[in-house]
Amino acid sequence: MDWLRTLPGVVFWWGWGMVALLAAGSLYATWWARRNAKVIGAQTPRDVSDLSEGLHLAWGRTVGPELAAPLTRRPCVWWKAEVWESVREADASGKYRHVWRQIAQEESDRPLLFGDDRTWAAVWANGATVMSSEWSDWRGQNFPPEDRSPPLNASGAPGGGIRHDVQGTFGPRFRYVEQTIGIDVPFFALGEVTRSDPALYQPDDEDDDDADPDAGFGDDGGSGDLWRPEPSRLGQFPTPDDVIAADMSRATWSVTAARGKPFLLSTDHPDAISAEQELGAKGGLIMGGLFAATAMLLLWLRYAS
Template sequence: MSWLHEVPIVVFAFALGLALLLAAIGFGMAIWSSRITGALRGRTPVPVNSLTEGYHLAYGKATGPMLKSPLTRRPCVWWSVRVWEREIVTRQNSDSARERHVDWVERRHDKSSRVVMCTQGFVNCAVQPSGMTLVVPTEVRDWQGKKLPPEDRDPPAQPGTAFASTSLADRGYLIVGGKLQGDRYRYREEIIVPNSELFVLGQVERVNQRQWAEDEEPPPDPSILAGQGSHVSDEENADAAPAPFDEADKFAADIEEDVEAPGQYSGWSEEADRRGAADMRQAQWMIGPQKGKPYIVAVQAPEHWVGMPQLAGKGGWVIGVAFAALAAFMIWARFGAA
């Protein structure tokens, strides 16, 4: 214990801070896992066509809307993608010498913004895509490549789990002439495929169809159609007039939104708003996050994957208690020991 008295206070503070950080991570993992397992405990899945308002575990079939994933272009009803790029980073070490390191830098982290339609019988429930505490997808793909978008559109898939591994066997790289050679990008894509079983734990509300009704625009003024009462030329009117929106345009717009180029993040648009309203008009129920409670979307019944959060919770408590005890011992040895 004498070395704890002798080490510089800066070194001691760093070691103590590291122990406290690891303890906090362990306790955080344990609490997060306990919230999930506690929320699921004793719950019986309720079919979508038997829902009532409240916090429920609903189940049905994922029926739409039909999307395509951005990287592999797989048919899906929900997707999540992450893209990293390898970069050369220059840092100064403790001796003021400059060292070069190669790090992964995240370039994209994005999810689909369309609701997932969960169906049972003739009843539809719109599952909100934001605020999810945990997602158990159908498939996970994690691979590397040299280009963006990836040249390999058909990498091997792994079944989705409650805690999908984020580690990947790095195929290596070389620095030649100050430039990186080898795999430059890492891609990760998770999807829920159509017709998957869907179990959703969240707050259920009845959809107010009047809220999502199509707005009826008043008929245009005949004088405007005739070109009267306006000082704008016919050519300017023609330039300003929006192009007609037909089914071919609609299909192209769907593909453009759902298979956008990596690095381009989806955002609000009138077209996205219009399609969101169209989705909601098909639903009788809506399910989404409830403040203070887990919001879970899974393609498997909870009994098939809840063991992983339970195991993670136990491990978190062990890690948290161990490093908290270590931190307490360090404080006692430094300041309290005779």
């Protein structure tokens, strides 16, 4: 291994740093998965009607709002959609290749409502780890997709954003990934539970005669026309505040992220999630150990007398 000892310091430490970074990332993933499994295992699912304030694993059935996913138009209470486009670019050697480049990523902006026959709770999915009940991953030549009824998967999760592909010049131009949570399906939410006062979201009883009916919209800079929001790449408009207020007025409880704790939303039973996290932790520990051992071996080979 004399060549390893004679490598320029910059080259050696760059390579060693990459191995060390992989070790640290794997060990962090192990810690993160073990923490999730521990917190989930310590919680007993509680009906929404039996909740109290604090960290809880609430469960019920999804009740609203009734939405339509943007790519497939499937009915749901929550959706997340991504669109990737195949583009041709040159690598460092000047050779061309096709890679996937993300051109759109959105999720529904309304609170998800779930509960039982007596009480409902609201939760915002933004910032949470969401395990959806259904998902589709398909490809096509147009955007929006011409195929609005792709195969539907009810287990697992879609693959990550794979940049490189072997489809070549004549392969599909777009890749679509859509995840949804269906209507009236079992739903679990792990987070900080606080009481939500529905009265805070009720419209005022008294009308203000001096109120501007177009308040909330800006002008166009002098033409006299009112500015209104443009649709997103997926054809979605921001949800008006009064619609969100109507959603929240139906909920007695709100579930939000707890400081230093996992924030998890899932249609799978917590036992299955905990087992999956433990399995991931074991895999991360093995990979982290291998990378850490490799980093130590490289140091020993370079500096051992």
